[in-house]
Amino acid sequence: MTPAVQRADFDRYMLPVFNPLEMILVRGEGSRLWDQQGRDYIDFGAGVAVTSLGHGHPALIEALQHQAAKLWHVSNYFTNEPALRLAKKLCDSTFAEQVFFCNSGAEANEAALKLARKRGVDKHPEKIEIVAFNGSFHGRTFFTVSVGGQPKYSSGMGPNPPGIVHVDFNDIEAVKRVIGPRTCAVIVETVIGEGGILPATPEFLQTLRELTTVHDAVLIFDEIQSGNGRTGALYDYMNTAVVPDILTTAKGLGGGFPIGVMLTTAEVGNHFKPGSHGSTFGGNPLACAVAEAAFDIINEPALLANVRVKAARAAMALRAIGERHGCFSEVRHAGLWFGCELSSALVNRAGDVVSKGAANGVLMLQAGPNVLRIATSLIISDTELDEGLRRLEKTCADLVG
Numbered sequence: 038m039t040p041a042v043q044r045a046d047f048d049r050y051m052l053p054v055f056n057p058l059e060m061i062l063v064r065g066e067g068s069r070l071w072d073q074q075g076r077d078y079i080d081f082g083a084g085v086a087v088t089s090l091g092h093g094h095p096a097l098i099e100a101l102q103h104q105a106a107k108l109w110h111v112s113n114y115f116t117n118e119p120a121l122r123l124a125k126k127l128c129d130s131t132f133a134e135q136v137f138f139c140n141s142g143a144e145a146n147e148a149a150l151k152l153a154r155k156r157g158v159d160k161h162p163e164k165i166e167i168v169a170f171n172g173s174f175h176g177r178t179f180f181t182v183s184v185g186g187q188p189k190y191s192s193g194m195g196p197n198p199p200g201i202v203h204v205d206f207n208d209i210e211a212v213k214r215v216i217g218p219r220t221c222a223v224i225v226e227t228v229i230g231e232g233g234i235l236p237a238t239p240e241f242l243q244t245l246r247e248l249t250t251v252h253d254a255v256l257i258f259d260e261i262q263s264g265n266g267r268t269g270a271l272y273d274y275m276n277t278a279v280v281p282d283i284l285t286t287a288k289g290l291g292g293g294f295p296i297g298v299m300l301t302t303a304e305v306g307n308h309f310k311p312g313s314h315g316s317t318f319g320g321n322p323l324a325c326a327v328a329e330a331a332f333d334i335i336n337e338p339a340l341l342a343n344v345r346v347k348a349a350r351a352a353m354a355l356r357a358i359g360e361r362h363g364c365f366s367e368v369r370h371a372g373l374w375f376g377c378e379l380s381s382a383l384v385n386r387a388g389d390v391v392s393k394g395a396a397n398g399v400l401m402l403q404a405g406p407n408v409l410r411i412a413t414s415l416i417i418s419d420t421e422l423d424e425g426l427r428r429l430e431k432t433c434a435d436l437v438g
């Protein structure tokens with residue numbers, strides 16, 4: 038029987054900003070997904086590092102159903118219990134003293150950048166400059182896409198917001214050349230995600246901390262993708278000796294339910310007053326109830342330790358596949374988040390690897406044209422992991438020959 042909707046309907050009815058693969062996924066369980074025809078796939082992409090606890094986790098379903106029967110939405114003219122519980126847990130477990138809830142990563146960064154600008158302008162009208170890094174990604178609103186370091190996403194739409202300077206990632210001297218009294222913020226991914234799974238060096242982050250302190254600018258860590266257990270720590274800053282003034286996260290926070298958050302200190306946060314910023318849906322009870330359930334599971338030493346163990350095993354397996362087939366020149370990883378740099382045999386063919394992988398029953402991502410990105414669920418089973426690796430190995434063999 039022909040399904041009621043098909044891939045061709047995408048081209049007919051949807052804005053052409055995406056180009057999804059052919060199959061339509063209809064069901065998921067753990068790290069396995071099924072399409073309309075009943076074919077199964079191992080999920081090595083987790084909806085772009087979002088479904089951190091896999092598909093259909095019983096605790097998340099329970100939290101969603103329980104809250105769905107109780108209260109969905111009240112607006113920010115009222116507060117609500119799930120939002121307050123989640124806010125308290127986030128503050129108790131991190132450097133943060135205040136949180137702002139929103140619905141996505143871009144919104145969390147938008148809040149962070151506006152807050153940093155507000156704090157800067159409160160100190161001096163010209164303290165508005167934002168230092169950001171080439172190759173970074175911070176979202177798709179006009180402000181966040183302009184702060185991101187990939188001009189292909191931010192050009193061709195008229196004038197960009199002013200006061201943003203970009204320098205090379207991990208280049209301390211370049212930062213020293215542009216930072217100064219007019220700088221209100223430095224925003225950085227502790228591991229560049231979309232741009233290729235490139236970790237910041239410890240010295241780079243340490244120097245950013247020192248320079249922002251000297252110049253009274255805020256240090257913003259964009260942990261939209263690296264946060265919530267992805268790297269084997271609750272937040273990746275905990276793997277470093279550096280504490281930011283603002284941390285933004287989203288993706289894995291809700292385990293698949295849309296939610297974002299900006300975490301900050303009271304000193305920074307108090308530059309906003311009632312009315313300075315807002316969101317209709319931010320902090321809504323459904324999203325916060327699901328995120329709270331996900332947070333309780335992820336923020337457990339045993340789970341985070343298991344992420345590190347599984348990550349080390351998967352990294353070894355990926356390197357072995359790379360050697361057997363000559364497909365990867367390097368495998369980088371931060372916890373269960375991998376960037377396989379393609380060798381000359383597959384140069385700039387990450388898109389082909391992803392589509393061939395899907396044909397072979399493993400769903401993966403790319404991070405630029407030459408990096409195959411893998412982000413599994415944090416609780417992927419050994420069976421699912423091994424099956425996915427076998428399908429990936431077949432994909433490499435098919436493509437390299």
Ligand SMILES: *Cc1c(COP(=O)(O)O)cnc(C)c1O
Pocket residue numbers: 140141142143144146174175176177226230231259260261262287288
């Ligand atoms: C995905 C991502 C964003 C944007 O998040 P959205 O939810 O798509 O708005 C921002 N920063 C980083 C580092 C990301 O990976």
